[in-house]
Amino acid sequence: MQGALRRDWRGGTMIERVYSKELKPEMHGSRVSIAGWVQERRKLGGLLFLLVRDRYGVVQVTLPKKHVSQEVFETAKKLSRESVVVVRGTLQAMDKAPGGVELLPESIEVLSSAASPLPLDPTGRVPANLDTRLDHRVLDLRKPRVAAVFRIRSALLQAARSYLLGDGFIEVHTPRIISTASEGGTELFPVSYFEREAFLAQSPQLYKQMLMATGFDRVFEIATYFRAEEHDTIWHLNEITAIDCELAFISSHGDVMDVIESLVHAMLQGVESNCSRELELLDAELPECRRIPRITYEEALEMLEEQGFSLPFGEDLTTEAEKRLGEIMAEQGHELYFIKDFPLEAKPFYTMPEGEKLSRSFDLEFRGREVVSGSQRIHGYELLVERIKASGLRVENFQTYLEAFRYGMPPHGGFGMGIERFLMLLLKLGNIREAALFPRDRFRLQP
RNA sequence: GCCCUGGUGGUGUAGCCCGGCCUAUCAUACAGGACUGUCACUCCUGUGACUCGGGUUCAAAUCCCGGCCAGGGCGCCA
Numbered sequence: 001m002q003g004a005l006r007r008d009w010r011g012g013t014m015i016e017r018v019y020s021k022e023l024k025p026e027m028h029g030s031r032v033s034i035a036g037w038v039q040e041r042r043k044l045g046g047l048l049f050l051l052v053r054d055r056y057g058v059v060q061v062t063l064p065k066k067h068v069s070q071e072v073f074e075t076a077k078k079l080s081r082e083s084v085v086v087v088r089g090t091l092q093a094m095d096k097a098p099g100g101v102e103l104l105p106e107s108i109e110v111l112s113s114a115a116s117p118l119p120l121d122p123t124g125r126v127p128a129n130l131d132t133r134l135d136h137r138v139l140d141l142r143k144p145r146v147a148a149v150f151r152i153r154s155a156l157l158q159a160a161r162s163y164l165l166g167d168g169f170i171e172v173h174t175p176r177i178i179s180t181a182s183e184g185g186t187e188l189f190p191v192s193y194f195e196r197e198a199f200l201a202q203s204p205q206l207y208k209q210m211l212m213a214t215g216f217d218r219v220f221e222i223a224t225y226f227r228a229e230e231h232d233t234i235w236h237l238n239e240i241t242a243i244d245c246e247l248a249f250i251s252s253h254g255d256v257m258d259v260i261e262s263l264v265h266a267m268l269q270g271v272e273s274n275c276s277r278e279l280e281l282l283d284a285e286l287p288e289c290r291r292i293p294r295i296t297y298e299e300a301l302e303m304l305e306e307q308g309f310s311l312p313f314g315e316d317l318t319t320e321a322e323k324r325l326g327e328i329m330a331e332q333g334h335e336l337y338f339i340k341d342f343p344l345e346a347k348p349f350y351t352m353p354e355g356e357k358l359s360r361s362f363d364l365e366f367r368g369r370e371v372v373s374g375s376q377r378i379h380g381y382e383l384l385v386e387r388i389k390a391s392g393l394r395v396e397n398f399q400t401y402l403e404a405f406r407y408g409m410p411p412h413g414g415f416g417m418g419i420e421r422f423l424m425l426l427l428k429l430g431n432i433r434e435a436a437l438f439p440r441d442r443f444r445l446q447p
Numbered sequence: 448g449c450c451c452u453g454g455u456g457g458u459g460u461a462g463c464c465c466g467g468c469c470u471a472u473c474a475u476a477c478a479g480g481a482c483u484g485u486c487a488c489u490c491c492u493g494u495g496a497c498u499c500g501g502g503u504u505c506a507a508a509u510c511c512c513g514g515c516c517a518g519g520g521c522g523c524c525a
Binding site: 040042043044045046047048049051060062064065066080081094096097098116117118119120121123125126127128129130131132187202203225227229230231232233234235236237240241242316318319320363369370371372373416417418419420421422432443 | 460475481483486520
């Protein structure tokens with residue numbers, strides 16, 4: 001009775017099969033089923049080879065005309081590339097076969113026949129433009145190299161999540177739909193919210209700060225944000241994913257940088273121990289990150305000055321200067337480094353000032369490009385109001401945010417890390433679109 | 448928002464500067480055929496393309512203008 005009930009609950013069973021990586025020459029003679037996509041078909045008259053790809057690799061299915069049924073041979077002969085099949089047969093140890101094994105089929109079941117011609121070549125032998133690849137992203141993602149990017153992304157995020165949870169952070173989710181163009185800075189996408197206009201969140205900034213007044217002490221959020229900027233470069237997307245953290249009872253922004261240092265270390269460790277195959281496929285090398293140097297904005301200016309690159313104090317580094325600094329730091333053996341103590345004017349209103357002109361802020365640079373931006377935040381109500389006004393924003397728009405600062409707000413700080421940026425730089429991808437499954441940019445809304 | 452560049456079969460390209468032997472190159476894919484150890488199999492045969500509109504010219508893939516689409520840089524940011 002119990003058994004019958006359990007079957008009812010479970011509904012069905014998965015198609016029985018083994019993965020390519022599990023097949024070993026020692027299993028010679030055993031009967032197995034494999035399932036996957038027909039990557040290639042090589043016809044040699046009386047002998048036919050199928051290469052069937054699954055998530056871990058490729059298995060060769062060998063059909064000597066005289067030793068398989070005519071029906072199976074004909075089915076194999078007619079298969080189109082990328083069709084989905086289940087092949088049941090006897091495993092043979094065979095030196096001449098890839099992986100040292102091949103499958104002699106008793107049956108080939110076609111679960112899904114692929115149309116032809118294919119819009120791009122999933123083996124990657126004939127190259128395709130990024131635009132074509134993104135138009136047919138599902139097929140593009142069948143390439144092991146492309147899939148590897150997203151396995152690494154998953155490992156990176158899993159490591160980040162587990163590190164943060166272990167370090168006392170709790171995971172939260174703040175609203176994606178917000179009421180006003182509150183934060184300033186980036187443009188927001190308007191959405192229709194019943195009888196009112198609302199916007200898509202560009203970051204969780206104000207909400208994660210408000211949570212610092214609750215007693216959670218440390219929160220993080222991994223989520224998607226929307227930026228309505230009309231930029232069209234290899235570095236920008238209109239829909240991004242970020243790891244955002246905020247922590248209370250800090251004494252300075254150095255405490256925030258300490259968290260990032262450990263977090264980045266944990267993330268790279270996670271990738272190193274879970275994705276060696278993927279890193280090899282992508283020919284990627286992980287940066288050294290035990291200690292991440294922290295140079296001040298002023299030091300950065302001086303270093304650039306020595307190279308004949310003079311910049312006025314007070315402005316954010318230009319893209320060119322940022323790249324040049326990346327080269328200088330790389331020569332000294334640092335692919336990751338913080339630039340801290342930016343001029344107050346170059347940073348958002350909630351940034352804690354340091355003296356007259358500076359701020360308790362920082363960016364984490366990775367190979368000459370910003371991947372994290374953070375700071376100690378202002379926790380005093382009066383100063384915050386003053387800074388909102390000084391930044392040319394309207395205090396009325398910040399009433400609910402400001403209320404959190406009126407009834408007991410501890411000193412706090414935090415940061416946001418762009419996942420696609422980080423991945424792109426880590427794997428040296430040529431375009432940030434490659435770091436998103438289905439990227440959204442100025443012109444791309446599909447797939 | 449400003450600036451630059453490009454668009455050739457399903458895919459990736461050559462040709463464009465300097466218009467005409469372009470009936471448009473090559474690879475791959477696709478269709479048919481030969482082949483019992485392929486592994487980017489090989490070989491033979493075949494199908495398939497000049498982004499759209501206008502202009503210049505005896506003649507436009509090629510030069511000019513505009514549209515559409517795409518790529519990139521700056522600013523802004525992650």
